[in-house]
Amino acid sequence: xxxxxxxxxxxxxxxxxxxxxxxxxxxxxxxxxxxxxxxxxxxxxxxxxxxxxxxxxxxxxxxxxxxxxxxxxxxxxxxxxxxxxxxxxxxxxxxxxxxxxxxxxxxxxxxxxxxxxxxxxxxxxxxxxxxxxxxxxxxxxxxxxxxxxxxxxxxxxxxxxxxxxxxxxxxxxxxxxxxxxxxxxxxxxxxxxxxxxxxxxxxxxxxxxxxxxxxxxxxxxxxxxxxxxxxxxxxxxxxxxxxxxxxxxxxxxxxxxxxxxxxxxxxxxxxxxxxxxxxxxxxxxxxxxxxxxxxxxxxxxxxxxxxxxxxxxxxxxxxxxxxxxxxxxxxxxxxxxxxxxxxxxxxxxxxxxxxxxxxxxxxxxxxxxxxxxxxxxxxxxxxxxxxxxxxxxxxxxxxxxxxxxxxxxxxxxxxxx
Amino acid sequence: xxxxxxxxxxxxxxxxxxxxxxxxxxxxxxxxxxxxxxxxxxxxxxxxxxxxxxxxxxxxxxxxxxxxxxxxxxxxxxxxxxxxxxxxxxxxxxxxxxxxxxxxxxxxxxxxxxxxxxxxxxxxxxxxxxxxxxxxxxxxxxxxxxxxxxxxxxxxxxxxxxxxxxxxxxxxxxxxxxxxxxxxxxxxxxxxxxxxxxxxxxxxxxxxxxxxxxxxxxxxxxxxxxxxxxxxxxxxxxxxxxx
Ligand SMILES: Nc1ncnc2c1ncn2[C@@H]1O[C@H](COP(=O)(O)OP(=O)(O)OP(=O)(O)O)[C@@H](O)[C@H]1O
Ligand SMILES: [Mg+2]
Numbered sequence: 001x002x003x004x005x006x007x008x009x010x011x012x013x014x015x016x017x018x019x020x021x022x023x024x025x026x027x028x029x030x031x032x033x034x035x036x037x038x039x040x041x042x043x044x045x046x047x048x049x050x051x052x053x054x055x056x057x058x059x060x061x062x063x064x065x066x067x068x069x070x071x072x073x074x075x076x077x078x079x080x081x082x083x084x085x086x087x088x089x090x091x092x093x094x095x096x097x098x099x100x101x102x103x104x105x106x107x108x109x110x111x112x113x114x115x116x117x118x119x120x121x122x123x124x125x126x127x128x129x130x131x132x133x134x135x136x137x138x139x140x141x142x143x144x145x146x147x148x149x150x151x152x153x154x155x156x157x158x159x160x161x162x163x164x165x166x167x168x169x170x171x172x173x174x175x176x177x178x179x180x181x182x183x184x185x186x187x188x189x190x191x192x193x194x195x196x197x198x199x200x201x202x203x204x205x206x207x208x209x210x211x212x213x214x215x216x217x218x219x220x221x222x223x224x225x226x227x228x229x230x231x232x233x234x235x236x237x238x239x240x241x242x243x244x245x246x247x248x249x250x251x252x253x254x255x256x257x258x259x260x261x262x263x264x265x266x267x268x269x270x271x272x273x274x275x276x277x278x279x280x281x282x283x284x285x286x287x288x289x290x291x292x293x294x295x296x297x298x299x300x301x302x303x304x305x306x307x308x309x310x311x312x313x314x315x316x317x318x319x320x321x322x323x324x325x326x327x328x329x330x331x332x333x334x335x336x337x338x339x340x341x342x343x344x345x346x347x348x349x350x351x352x353x354x355x356x357x358x359x360x361x362x363x364x365x366x367x368x369x370x371x372x373x374x375x376x377x378x379x380x381x382x383x384x385x386x387x388x389x390x391x392x393x394x395x396x397x398x399x400x401x402x403x404x405x406x407x408x409x410x411x412x413x414x415x416x417x
Numbered sequence: 418x419x420x421x422x423x424x425x426x427x428x429x430x431x432x433x434x435x436x437x438x439x440x441x442x443x444x445x446x447x448x449x450x451x452x453x454x455x456x457x458x459x460x461x462x463x464x465x466x467x468x469x470x471x472x473x474x475x476x477x478x479x480x481x482x483x484x485x486x487x488x489x490x491x492x493x494x495x496x497x498x499x500x501x502x503x504x505x506x507x508x509x510x511x512x513x514x515x516x517x518x519x520x521x522x523x524x525x526x527x528x529x530x531x532x533x534x535x536x537x538x539x540x541x542x543x544x545x546x547x548x549x550x551x552x553x554x555x556x557x558x559x560x561x562x563x564x565x566x567x568x569x570x571x572x573x574x575x576x577x578x579x580x581x582x583x584x585x586x587x588x589x590x591x592x593x594x595x596x597x598x599x600x601x602x603x604x605x606x607x608x609x610x611x612x613x614x615x616x617x618x619x620x621x622x623x624x625x626x627x628x629x630x631x632x633x634x635x636x637x638x639x640x641x642x643x644x645x646x647x648x649x650x651x652x653x654x655x656x657x658x659x660x
Contacts, residue, residue: 363507363553366468367521367569368495377520381511381552 001052002029002158007126015102017109025116025125032119044301044333045243045272049215051119054158054187056127057081061153067178069398076149077190080129080159091142092173097131097162108133111166111195113221120189120217124160131162134175138168138197145174145392152214155184163192167200167228176392177206181214181238189217196228198252203231203391207399210238212267218244226252226281233390234261234290235399236271237406243272250277250284250312260389261290262399264406265298265330275304277319279312279345288319291386293379293403294330295410305337308345315345323353324382326407327415355417372411379407419483421446421608422467422499422577427477429459429466436462438633439477444577444608449599451611451619453644454630455652460612461504463630464581468501469494482576496525498576502566502583508554514565515549518572525573532572539571543598560591567598578602579610584618596621616644631656 007026011019034050035042057079066073075084075094084094101108112131116122136142150161167173181188188210196202210216216239222230236242248257263271271294277286292300302321323332334351356378364374383403387396410416422444429437436459444450454460466473469491479486481499489497509517515536522532540546545568554562563583570578580599584592599611600622611624619627619641627643628635631652637643637659647655 357507359507360509362470362491363503363509364517364521365491366495366501366503367517367573368492368500369521369524370492373520373524374492377512377517378509381509381513381516383511384513385511385552 002054002056002123002127006056014098015105017105018097018101021112021125025122025127028116028122029119029126032122034119041274044299045241045270047215049187051123051158055156057129057154057157057159064151064153064180064182067149067180069395070147070176070178071145071394073147073149075132076151077132077161077163078151079154079157080161082130082132084132089142089144089146091136091140092146093135093137094146095133097133097164100133100135111193112164113193115221121191121219123158124162124189124191128160128162131164134163134165136167136171136173138171140168140171142173145176145394147176147178149178149180150190152181152186152188152210153184155182155186158187158189161188161190163190165192165194165202167194167196167202169197169225170199171197172201174203174391175205176395177204179206179208179210179216179218181211181216183211183213185213187215187217189219191219191221193221194230195223196225196230196255198226198228200225200228202229205233205235205390205392205395207235207395208238208242209402210242212238212240214239215241216243217241220244220246222246222248222257224248224250224252224255224257227254228252229256230258231391232257232259232261233392234259235390235395236261236263236273237399237402239269239271241270241272244274246273246275248275248277248286250279250286251281253281254283255281256284257286259288259290260386262383262386262403263290263292263300264403265292265294265300266296266406266410267298268296269298270301271298272301273303277306277317279306279308279315279317282312283314284312285316286318289386290320291322291382292332293324293326293382293407294332295326296415297327297329299331299333301333302351303335303337304349305339306347306349307339308342308347310341312342313344315342315347317345318348320349321351322382323351324379325353325355326410328417375411375416376404376407380404418445420444421482422610423480424467425478427466427475427479429462429473429475431473436633437466440630440634442628442635444610446576446608447603447605448625449603449609449611449622450626450628451613451624451644452628452630452635453613453616453647455614458630459633460630461581464501464579464612467499467579495575500570500573500575500578502563502570502578502580504581504585506554506562506566508552510552510555512553513550514545514553517553518569521569521573535572539568542601543568543571559586560588560594563587563595564598567595567602571602574606576606577608577610579612581612582614583611584613584615589617592618593621616648619644629655
């Protein structure tokens with residue numbers, strides 16, 4: 001049961017904009033219901049828990065060991081509570097929500113949206129412990145990556161991390177988000193919002209390696225100003241449920257968004273991607289490539305909507321979803337969609353679902369490469385195409401290793417085919 | 418001396434369609450043999466049957482350096498020393514040519530340093546170095562793909578090489594380049610079979626023997642003069658002459 005009084009107590013001590021946000025979240029939360037698979041937006045997903053069975057973390061749980069692959073963590077969010085390091089890369093300011101909401105309420109409101117259209121977003125607004133606010137002032141290039149380590153550790157909880165990233169005009173930054181959790185049963189519903197000012201450039205790499213009893217329901221929202229550019233790398237490997245609801249608004253003329261992502265599901269994992277890209281400005285471009293593999297009884301879902309608004313002339317938008325289904329019991333659903341309200345566009349979408357190609361295996365065999373190794377080489381190649389494009393190459397090696405480990409485990413256990 | 422490749426009375430069918438109808442062929446080490454045949458005569462089928470592609474019912478015998486090939490799967494045949502260069506090499510996104518070759522070399526038991534040395538050397542020789550870090554066959558021109566096939570063999574050093582229409586779809590300069598590459602592969606340790614539809618590639622290399630293939634069989638074998646005859650009259654006239 002989520003204890004209302006915790007939220008009510010928190011808002012008495014918060015700056016007015018934040019308290020108001022929490023109040024609205026609470027009201028929305030009271031009216032919200034758990035989504036079911038009958039909801040189009042939640043089709044194929046079975047949320048086998050209720051809010052009544054979860055509790056709110058009272059404080060930050062015991063932190064996990066530092067993550068591998070990345071250099072220095074700039075901030076951690078543990079069970080939704082924020083800890084900011086002393087030393088940060090030059091050029092970035094990282095504070096808690098209450099600090100920025102106190103100091104500059106208008107700025108805060110312009111970056112942190114009041115979106116609470118489902119129970120998890122409403123819950124996030126109502127019950128979030130702290131929020132983490134990352135700000136890069138205009139004309140500033142941040143030296144080095146901003147690494148944010150988002151952990152969920154306490155059993156039986158639902159936590160609500162919230163991260164807002166704001167890049168001022170003509171600024172530049174690289175962010176690495178690491179989502180991890182303990183092996184306890186828990187739920188986490190993180191929200192990440194990125195707002196890019198005119199001509200800002202953001203590279204973001206998100207790596208999700210949640211524990212196998214974690215149900216993760218993540219939201220990302222991106223708003224792009226004029227001539228701004230975002231490059232996103234998205235990796236989903238862990239969780240009983242790993243969901244990402246991504247919405248990108250290409251508001252500014254000339255803005256661009258590129259996403260390269262991968263997922264690998266095994267056991268009974270459900271990896272669920274919902275994407276909406278709204279092309280609103282003129283001369284905008286987007287390119288999404290998401291590759292997934294499923295084996296054993298895992299399931300992956302992709303729904304991707306490219307929406308080109310009426311005045312979005314000279315839009316270029318492409319999305320591609322490629323799935324390897326490696327075991328007979330595994331499933332991949334792929335539903336790319338276009339909604340084009342403007343004539344002057346170049347758009348494309350494609351999806352594939354299937355096993356490794358026999359023609360490829362034959363080619364490798366004709367060079368003396370045996371079946372097992374050939375499968376490994378092809379799966380590695382399948383993912384390398386996206387791993388090589390992750391904006392942060394620091395995380396590439398551990399991601400590559402984990403993908404290989406998962407595949408070899410399936411192969412050794414004889415689950416392929 | 419044991420020939421590199423010794424095929425006797427080879428039959429192959431798909432379902433109840435017989436495609437190879439008793440084909441015999443001997444290729445000694447150190448020689449280049451050309452098989453010429455019209456569309457649909459079974460040239461690619463011969464490659465696939467020798468390489469062990471599934472889908473065919475096969476009888477007869479095929480020996481590589483005295484060892485029986487037909488019972489083995491494709492990868493084992495390749496490691497025994499038989500490799501085919503494809504008429505249409507597939508593109509494999511994400512798998513870099515250099516990694517692909519290292520895996521193949523490792524599987525064949527070639528020492529990694531030796532493999533690296535061969536890759537560097539042959540990469541230079543066949544002008545493939547700039548393609549090493551690209552995906553296998555991806556975004557290569559027709560001629561580059563065919564050169565890549567030969568380059569791979571130069572690294573892996575099979576005993577028998579079967580090149581399926583290595584010249585098709587290439588402009589004349591590319592044909593010459595590929596022919597030179599084939600000639601460069603000639604050695605006492607390898608027997609080369611070059612399958613082609615047209616005689617033009619034979620102008621740029623010296624084939625030791627020409628075999629004419631029609632309707633699933635070798636109907637005539639001889640010296641380079643056969644190519645000239647085919648060139649002049651075409652396949653049907655050639656067949657008419659024989660009977
Ligand atoms: N899998 C198959 N199933 C049915 N028929 C086949 C199959 N493969 C080949 N054939 C038929 O066998 C014959 C020989 O085909 P093959 O591809 O070997 O000829 P080819 O000499 O290589 O021709 P080309 O010069 O066009 O490359 C053709 O008539 C073809 O249609
Ligand atoms: Mg052919």
